[in-house]
Amino acid sequence: MKKSVLLLAVCLLLAFAGAAQQDQSHFDGKSWWSYVKVLADDNMEGRETGSAGLKRAEAYVVEQLKSNGLQPAGSNGFYQPVKFESRTLDEKNSSLALVRNGKAEPLALGNDAIFSTRIDLAPSVEAPLVFVGYGMDVPEKNYSDLAGLDLKGKVAVIMAGSPAEIPGALSSHYQSPSERWKTFKKAGAVGFVTVLNPASMDIPWSRIAVNRLHPSMSLQGKEFDETAGEQTSITFNPEKAGKLFEGSGHTFKEILDIAKDRKQLPRFPLAVSIQAKTKVIKEAVESANIVARLPGNDPQLKNEYVVLSAHIDHIGIGEPINGDKIYNGAMDNGSGSAVLLDVAASLKKSPEKLKRSLLFVFVTGEEKGLLGSKYFTEHPTVKPGSMVADINIDMFLPIVPLKVLTVYGLNESDLADMAQQVAESKGVKVQADPEPQRNAFIRSDQYNFIRHGIPALAMQVGYEKDSPEQKLFKDWRTQRYHAPSDDLNQPVDLGAAGNYEEIIRGLMVTAANDSGRPQWKQESFFKRYAEHGGGQ
Ligand SMILES: [Zn+2]
Missing domain, CATH: 3.50.30.30 (Glucose Oxidase; domain 1)
Known part of the structure; x- marks a missing residue:
């Protein structure tokens, strides 16, 4: 008797917990962090373009994509090989x-x-x-x-x-x-x-x-x-x-x-x-982008893609700072690659009706000058012209609660309007780049999509001007950006990461199901690339 009451209580408790979980966001930040932990592990040796460490990280990503039911969409399975020349000053x-x-x-x-x-x-x-x-x-x-x-x-x-x-x-x-x-x-x-x-x-x-x-x-x-x-x-x-x-x-x-x-x-x-x-020493190096597809269901629109991209490379092993020579790149950009994996996993767990297909692109060579994305947009592994939007994630920095979202490319396209609606529907304020002099809009892979006429944007956890949070971000850049201390031993806000993922997922689904392709605004400077065919 006693035993069954206890069992009932446990069952009820579990049922409540389950219901509460369903009402809450899909993302708690913990699953995201579990991916970051793998990608930024010392074993990955900082994921330098062409390195064995990056190959290990990419093999892990491919395993995860497979287990979440995504289809290979590279030129060689999930991979798109890319050839580089490396140059070192003598x-x-x-x-x-x-x-x-x-x-x-x-x-x-x-x-x-x-x-x-x-x-x-x-x-x-x-x-x-x-x-x-x-x-x-x-x-x-x-x-x-x-x-x-x-x-x-x-x-x-x-x-x-x-x-x-x-x-x-x-x-x-x-x-x-x-x-x-x-x-x-x-x-x-x-x-x-x-x-x-x-x-x-x-x-x-x-x-x-x-x-x-x-x-x-x-x-x-x-x-x-x-x-x-x-x-x-x-x-x-x-x-x-x-x-x-x-x-x-x-x-x-x-x-x-x-x-x-x-x-x-x-x-x-x-x-x-x-x-x-x-005097410069030159060497041939090989690396790869990773491309995976989640097909949409509309007979026509499934041939179009909403792209979610993030660079998976970082800067590898360098000069030691405080005795540490592995530049793990946990936030830059293990964090972004982890969002792609986590969103893919969540779409397997709770599938959405999608008209367009989704394309998950992990690019290499970002730290070398946006090179993997340059190659991919020049030689896409899907039909030219079929990519309707790119949402790029690079170092979104969930180090404070997500109250403000900075959208790079706000006011440039209706993709950005969509992002604003999705964010605001989740109680998050949206702002344009508060520090345009840092050139963030061209400093990551979205820029190569833009140059091919594809409406694109990037988003980061934001802060109000002159707030204590602004100082936190500035200190982060001074101390951890491209330093060995961008590793797993740093404070992150799991809630902010989860809320950010919720917006990314919402935007992907909205863009995939919208009746029209996203467009550059009439007055946007970047519209010219779309008009000139953009090499699509
Ligand atoms: Zn970087």
Whole structure:
């Protein structure tokens, strides 16, 4: 008797618990974290593009996708192989100097400046320097930093950042390496020195410098080389930038003061030339994107795809910081890859009626310059033109409760309107990028979808301006972004992660079932890519 009462009580309790769970969100953050724990484990060695660690992480992802009933949609099962060339600077055989009145003043690589091997550096460059302000030409706004300057055969010195008068999406676009080079190549320039702007530096110089010999990569194939003809690319430590300006009639302090308020900068020739000698070691590397499909049911619309993308690569093993050399990339971007897996699992557990199909894309080579997504959008494994939207997740940072959602690409497409509706229906406020000068809109894989005419956006856990949360995010970037401490021993807000996933899932389902394909807004700058066919 007693026993059966107890049993009944237990049964009732279980039934209640079950009902309560059903009413609640699909996601509690715990399942998400269980995926992050695998992807950011030391065993994955920081998931560097082409590494054995990344291959292990990808094999795990494929297993999970299979067990959740997704179909392979790569070119080789779930995989789409991608070929790279890696480039490492041989620093012992490289040097950098300023030349003033015919006399060379050597610069210390690491301390003063570093070479970027993202471009195919010419072995030897000597050229006069011209300061070009932010180095931006924005015809749509009649704005030109290049107007009236003679740049033929010269190296342009750029202050990182953008003038406040140029809207965020537009200024991001014109600061992308390919757009920028297009403009300067036309003006006859041969390279860049970029002076970092202390007002918008994510990572302190010391951390940038310590990993300067980490290999860069580019996609194999001439068609992917958007910086052909660029001979040199140098990043300058702002604390040492004063020497660039000596004798020019301007000081670096004066430039910094104007740049801090994002006002228009003066532009003028400098009194020094740059002398760069480099030796670069090149190697072939192979990696892969992962593509999986969840088919829709509408006889017509099932041939269209709503894409959910995230980069799975990170930066691997680097210089030790506090004795730790594994750059685990738990938030960057184990967190985003885990959302894809968790959403896939939840759609198996509680299926939805879907008209369009869903495509889950895990891209490689993001940290090398959005390369995996560049390859995928150029060579999609589904029919060209069939991808109607991309929702990209990169480092969504659930480190505070999700009250505000930052949408990159808000006001650009009705996909963003959809995201806003879904978020607000769950009691989450939506805001545009509060820090457009950080260029987040072009700094992750959504940008390659945008360049192929596909309405795209990215979303992150947001914060109000000047709030205590803003400081938390800033500290996170300074201390953990691209550091070994972006690992499993950091505080995360599981509730925020779960709520974020709920919005992602809601947006996927809404976009999959909407009667029309998402469209760029009439006034959106990015609409032009869709109109020109966007290479779809
Ligand atoms: Zn990153």
